[in-house]
Amino acid sequence: MTDHIGESPRTYVMVWLTLLVLLLVTVASAYVPLGWANTPLNLVITVTQATLVMFFSMHLRSAHPLLKVIAAIGFFGIAILIVLSLLDVLTR
Amino acid sequence: MASGVAMTAPQFDDAEQQRSSSNLGIWIFLATEVLFFGVLFAAYSITRVRFPDAFAAASRATSVTLAGINTAVLLTSSLTMALGVHAARQGARRALVGWLWLTVALGAAFLVIKAFEYRLDYVEHLIPTINFDHSRPQADQVELFFYMYFCITGVHALHVLIGIGCIAVIAAMAARGAFSPSYFTPVDVTGLYWHLVDIIWLFVFPMLYLVSRS
Numbered sequence: 001m002t003d004h005i006g007e008s009p010r011t012y013v014m015v016w017l018t019l020l021v022l023l024l025v026t027v028a029s030a031y032v033p034l035g036w037a038n039t040p041l042n043l044v045i046t047v048t049q050a051t052l053v054m055f056f057s058m059h060l061r062s063a064h065p066l067l068k069v070i071a072a073i074g075f076f077g078i079a080i081l082i083v084l085s086l087l088d089v090l091t092r
Numbered sequence: 093m094a095s096g097v098a099m100t101a102p103q104f105d106d107a108e109q110q111r112s113s114s115n116l117g118i119w120i121f122l123a124t125e126v127l128f129f130g131v132l133f134a135a136y137s138i139t140r141v142r143f144p145d146a147f148a149a150a151s152r153a154t155s156v157t158l159a160g161i162n163t164a165v166l167l168t169s170s171l172t173m174a175l176g177v178h179a180a181r182q183g184a185r186r187a188l189v190g191w192l193w194l195t196v197a198l199g200a201a202f203l204v205i206k207a208f209e210y211r212l213d214y215v216e217h218l219i220p221t222i223n224f225d226h227s228r229p230q231a232d233q234v235e236l237f238f239y240m241y242f243c244i245t246g247v248h249a250l251h252v253l254i255g256i257g258c259i260a261v262i263a264a265m266a267a268r269g270a271f272s273p274s275y276f277t278p279v280d281v282t283g284l285y286w287h288l289v290d291i292i293w294l295f296v297f298p299m300l301y302l303v304s305r306s
């Protein structure tokens with residue numbers, strides 16, 4: 001079903017460096033007054049980091065489509081939970 | 093346990109099918125973990141939308157330096173874990189054991205830094221029900237933030253602690269030669285769990301520490 005070969009150590013190190021750079025960017029951006037845009041920017045960077053970890057470190061890139069679907073289900077469930085809950089709170 | 097021999101349980105056709113089943117199982121478990129933390133994140137989102145100013149003030153009272161260092165520590169532990177799984181795939185026993193213990197050490201460092209952070213919160217009277225300072229502005233709403241802060245970081249720290257325990261057991265098994273390139277599923281599965289704990293922290297960090305820093 002799954003036939004993941006894994007990545008090379010070089011790839012893991014590159015992913016790690018990218019994650020650290022993104023961490024610096026997200027911390028630095030938090031100190032720049034961007035108004036409402038600060039939080040979405042932090043969120044976009046975090047989602048990028050999480051995607052990198054899942055695709056490379058967790059081998060989702062070369063995983064069976066079924067695993068990709070299951071990996072997405074949890075996040076999809078939360079998205080529904082948060083968005084619908086906020087719709088209620090924000091439209092009262 | 094025979095050294096380096098893939099043991100196939102009777103319900104599986106072959107080792108590959110057994111490995112795939114383990115992978116599927118851990119991913120389903122990870123999805124439930126995501127949902128578990130997701131409920132806390134949903135509660136946080138709703139409360140933050142209702143009390144944006146209090147959450148901004150509360151977040152500024154947290155220690156972004158210690159949390160930032162901790163994020164780097166956890167990201168690095170994810171790298172050492174990934175390199176450990178790679179070593180297992182290559183059958184490099186000594187490297188595998190080394191990477192696993194390094195991951196344990198980084199995980200422990202995360203918890204120690206976390207403890208220093210909690211101590212700082214105690215000194216600044218930020219711990220609800222224990223010593224929260226109610227004389228600050230919007231005290232009740234700020235206290236609500238810190239209830240969530242301790243709940244989310246506490247449950248996450250518990251996951252780190254469990255991860256450290258699992259990796260230590262795997263490291264001891266690896267040192268005894270329990271794994272080979274044809275059978276290293278426990279290393280693989282523990283690694284996936286560890287990476288997920290890392291991912292959850294990646295979301296926790298901006299949520300709790302980076303609200304309205306500018």
